[in-house]
Amino acid sequence: MFIDDVANSWATSVSSRSISYRQAMVLGTIFEFVGAVAVGARTADTIKNGIIPNSAFQGNAGVQMLAFTCALAAASSWVMWCTKNSAHVSSTYSLISAVAGVGVATVGASQVQWGWNNGKGLGAIFAGLGMAPVISGCFGAIIFLMIKYLVHVRRNPIPWAVWSAPFFFLVAATICTLSIVYKGSPNLHLDKKPAWYVAAVTVGTGGGVCLLSAIFFVPFLHSRVIKKDPSVKWWMFIQGPLLFSRPVPTSSEVAHVPNYAVVQDGSEEHETHQTVDEKEPKTGVASIPGSTDGSLEANQLTYRELMAQSEDRHNAKLLKSRGPIGWAMRLLRDNPMGAGEIYEFRNMKLMAKRLPAIITVGLLYGFYYDIHTAQSGNEGTPEGERMKRVYANAEKYPNEVEHTYSFIQIITACTASFAHGANDIGNSVGPWAAIYSAWSTGTPAASKSPVPIWQLAVLAICISIGLCTYGYNIMKGEHPLHLSLDRSSFLLTVLLVMGNKITYHSPSRGSSMEMGAAITVLVFSQYSLPVSTSMCITGATVGVGLCNGTIKAVNFQRVGLLLAAWIMTIPIAGTIGGCLMGLVLNAPHFGS
Numbered sequence: 001m002f003i004d005d006v007a008n009s010w011a012t013s014v015s016s017r018s019i020s021y022r023q024a025m026v027l028g029t030i031f032e033f034v035g036a037v038a039v040g041a042r043t044a045d046t047i048k049n050g051i052i053p054n055s056a057f058q059g060n061a062g063v064q065m066l067a068f069t070c071a072l073a074a075a076s077s078w079v080m081w082c083t084k085n086s087a088h089v090s091s092t093y094s095l096i097s098a099v100a101g102v103g104v105a106t107v108g109a110s111q112v113q114w115g116w117n118n119g120k121g122l123g124a125i126f127a128g129l130g131m132a133p134v135i136s137g138c139f140g141a142i143i144f145l146m147i148k149y150l151v152h153v154r155r156n157p158i159p160w161a162v163w164s165a166p167f168f169f170l171v172a173a174t175i176c177t178l179s180i181v182y183k184g185s186p187n188l189h190l191d192k193k194p195a196w197y198v199a200a201v202t203v204g205t206g207g208g209v210c211l212l213s214a215i216f217f218v219p220f221l222h223s224r225v226i227k228k229d230p231s232v233k234w235w236m237f238i239q240g241p242l243l244f245s246r247p248v249p250t251s252s253e254v255a256h257v258p259n260y261a262v263v264q265d266g267s268e269e270h271e272t273h274q275t276v277d278e279k280e281p282k283t284g285v286a287s288i289p290g291s292t293d294g295s296l297e298a299n300q301l302t303y304r305e306l307m308a309q310s311e312d313r314h315n316a317k318l319l320k321s322r323g324p325i326g327w328a329m330r331l332l333r334d335n336p337m338g339a340g341e342i343y344e345f346r347n348m349k350l351m352a353k354r355l356p357a358i359i360t361v362g363l364l365y366g367f368y369y370d371i372h373t374a375q376s377g378n379e380g381t382p383e384g385e386r387m388k389r390v391y392a393n394a395e396k397y398p399n400e401v402e403h404t405y406s407f408i409q410i411i412t413a414c415t416a417s418f419a420h421g422a423n424d425i426g427n428s429v430g431p432w433a434a435i436y437s438a439w440s441t442g443t444p445a446a447s448k449s450p451v452p453i454w455q456l457a458v459l460a461i462c463i464s465i466g467l468c469t470y471g472y473n474i475m476k477g478e479h480p481l482h483l484s485l486d487r488s489s490f491l492l493t494v495l496l497v498m499g500n501k502i503t504y505h506s507p508s509r510g511s512s513m514e515m516g517a518a519i520t521v522l523v524f525s526q527y528s529l530p531v532s533t534s535m536c537i538t539g540a541t542v543g544v545g546l547c548n549g550t551i552k553a554v555n556f557q558r559v560g561l562l563l564a565a566w567i568m569t570i571p572i573a574g575t576i577g578g579c580l581m582g583l584v585l586n587a588p589h590f591g592s
Contacts, residue, residue, distance in 0.1 A: 025367055029464035031414045035421025036429075036460035037453055050120025051099045054444050056107035061438040064445065067102045067581060068431035074098040074577035078569070089565050090532035094573040095428065096125055101574030105581040120528070128531040129566065132520055133539025140516025140540030143171075144547050147405070147508050152397050161404040162221050168511070169213040172411040174206030175519060176418050217407065219243035225400040228254040257403040260506050318368060325368050328360035366469040386555060387501060393553040394504035394545070402507045409511040416518040420533045421460060422525045429459050502538065502562075503545030503554050516540035538562055 057064045075095040082089045100122055103112040113121035147168075151160045181193065181201050220237040222244065223229045229248045232255070236243065319329050335354055338346055429451055436455065437445035503509075517536035524531040538559070545554040 025468045027410070027414055028417045028467055031417035032421040032425070032464050032467070033457065033460040035418035036425035036456045036463075038422070050117060050125075051096070051113055051122060052103040052107065053111065053113065056103070056111040057444045059444060061442055061444050063106060063585070065435050065438045066584060067106050068099070068434050070581040070584060071095065071098040071102045071577050072428070072431050074101070074580050075573055078573045078576060088534060088538075088562060089569050090534045092530050092532040092534075093126075093129070093566065094569050095431070096122070096530060097570045097573040098577030099431065101576070101578030102581040104574075105578040106585065125530055126570075128524060128529055129535065132524065132531045133535045133542070135523075136517050136520035136536040136539035137543025137546075138516075139519045139543075140513050141543035141547050143515050144509060144512035144544045147512060148547060151401060152395075152508070158225055158398065158400045158404075161401040162218060162226060165218060165221065165404055165408060166210045166214040168405075168408045169217070169411060170206045170210035172408070172415050172515065173209035174202055175515070175522065176415045177205040178202045178522075215240045221404060221407070224255050225257060225403060230255045257399050258406070260399055260402040260406070314369070318365075321368070323368075324360050325364045328357035328364070331357040332361065363469060386557070390553060390555045391504045393550050394548045396504075397506065397508065405507040405511050409507045409514065412511040412514040412518065416514040416521075416533075416537070418518070420521065421463075422522060425456055425459050425463065428463075429455050432459065501555060501558050502541045503548075509544050512544050513537060513540040516543065532566070535566065 052067065054064075057067075072095070075091065075098040078094050078098075079089065079091045100112055114123060115121045116123045150164055151157045154160045178198075181198050216237045219239070219241050220232065220234075220243060223232040223236075223246060227248050229246065230251075230253045231249055232243065232246070239246075315329065318325055319333065320326065332354060335350055337350055337354075338344075340347060342348070342351065433451045433455055434445040514537070517533065517540045520536045520540075521531055521533055542554055542559060
């Protein structure tokens with residue numbers, strides 16, 4: 001159910017072209033799993049026992065199982081609906097609110113821990129709603145200001161970017177290692193190690209990554225962006241310092257780096273590469289023709305038509321592929337369902353033929369999704385004009401410098417994914433651990449019963465499957481707020497927002513955002529306080545955006561809409577969970 005938050009962890013990297021979508025899926029899966037198994041159990045106790053006290057169930061294991069089952073069902077339903085509509089909501093607070101709603105329906109409002117409860121009650125958890133974005137914004141701003149004043153403001157920033165890169169690898173590796181060995185998973189007993197052990201492992205691992213980047217990454221990057229050697233391939237990084245003495249070809253051709261400008265106009269321009277001696281990248285937003293009469297309805301129809309065209313472009317690429325996804329989509333295209341009901345014989349035969357292809361597309365479509373091909377934006381609309389003003393107030397840096405941080409951003413995204421696994425897996429495993437314990441023992445789960453590592457591993461695999469198959473809905477979300485209220489609900493209008501519309505993104509900014517969010521999530525996780533990854537990455541995005549020196553570089557209207565979505569999640573998820581629990585618990589039953 002937490003595919004939205006893990007997609008958020010990688011959306012910044014994918015949108016700024018530091019990494020491809022499929023690479024994000026693979027790396028996200030690996031680091032989600034490691035974070036969940038190593039650190040994830042620390043927040044499970046809060047979700048499982050900090051909101052509804054065990055004594056409230058009065059020894060009835062069946063009611064406890066039903067309560068947490070309804071909470072998971074309610075939160076999952078709400079998050080899946082929001083994900084389907086590319087809505088940016090907090091799965092963490094969806095689950096917490098659902099547990100609170102279930103508690104009210106089960107044992108009454110007086111039994112729910114509304115206060116602080118030694119850091120485990122709803123008061124402590126919801127305090128993160130205000131604290132986490134602010135703290136994350138501060139961390140993100142600090143990291144980006146380090147990059148800005150160490151590299152960006154220099155007269156010749158490219159060498160500074162190259163030579164300072166190992167330091168940021170050191171930061172990422174140190175934070176990730178520290179989160180494992182310092183108060184790590186109780187099941188691994190890492191929290192029992194002495195202080196010298198924690199310091200040695202943390203510094204040693206961070207220093208080792210820093211040293212490896214200095215030996216292999218810096219020479220490779222030096223050849224690409226300083227010597228401008230076009231003959232250096234990616235696999236040559238293994239040559240290490242030998243690349244410093246590699247002679248540069250005498251041809252006039254120079255190395256190319258990607259163009260990291262925010263240009264998504266539906267053309268092939270954003271797929272091209274800039275040479276290293278080109279000027280600053282142009283900026284812009286995607287192209288959607290504005291209506292001639294300025295009416296809201298015209299913009300709505302135009303946007304929907306363009307979204308359909310974007311989806312058609314993406315599907316056209318998949319139809320040409322030779323793999324299983326191409327075969328499945330061609331089969332579905334060439335064998336459409338006929339007129340009439342599904343139970344008619346000809347349609348039953350078609351469905352039997354289409355079923356394997358439907359399953360294949362369902363499993364692989366998200367993994368092969370190209371969010372850049374399918375993305376559309378909003379130039380010519382009020383939202384597009386607003387984003388132009390926001391981007392105009394953000395300073396653009398050379399592509400060579402941003403190219404350096406695109407590699408660092410992969411590390412920071414991995415760290416953010418690790419942090420998400422450490423925090424949000426623990427959130428979902430808490431109710432499941434209570435359900436499993438009550439089922440296996442026949443008594444309500446104990447307040448301090450351990451969470452087995454296999455449960456963390458299973459949920460980590462499930463969340464990775466969700467990321468690969470459905471996470472693209474969050475990453476692609478580019479909905480402008482032009483839905484007419486007579487045809488779409490106000491709720492949908494409020495929720496169709498994405499963090500990449502808050503401020504201008506680039507690899508140096510994105511790495512700062514992800515690192516700031518990761519630090520915040522890990523700090524809260526160490527104190528067993530569930531916190532929303534969505535809120536942390538949004539707060540870090542705002543913090544980095546403000547580092548441009550003006551509030552005009554941040555789209556505060558969109559920030560307000562995101563905040564409204566978070567707040568609305570609390571009563572909606574809580575009401576769904578409470579109503580579901582009340583209906584099931586009080587349904588007529590027969591027999592003794």
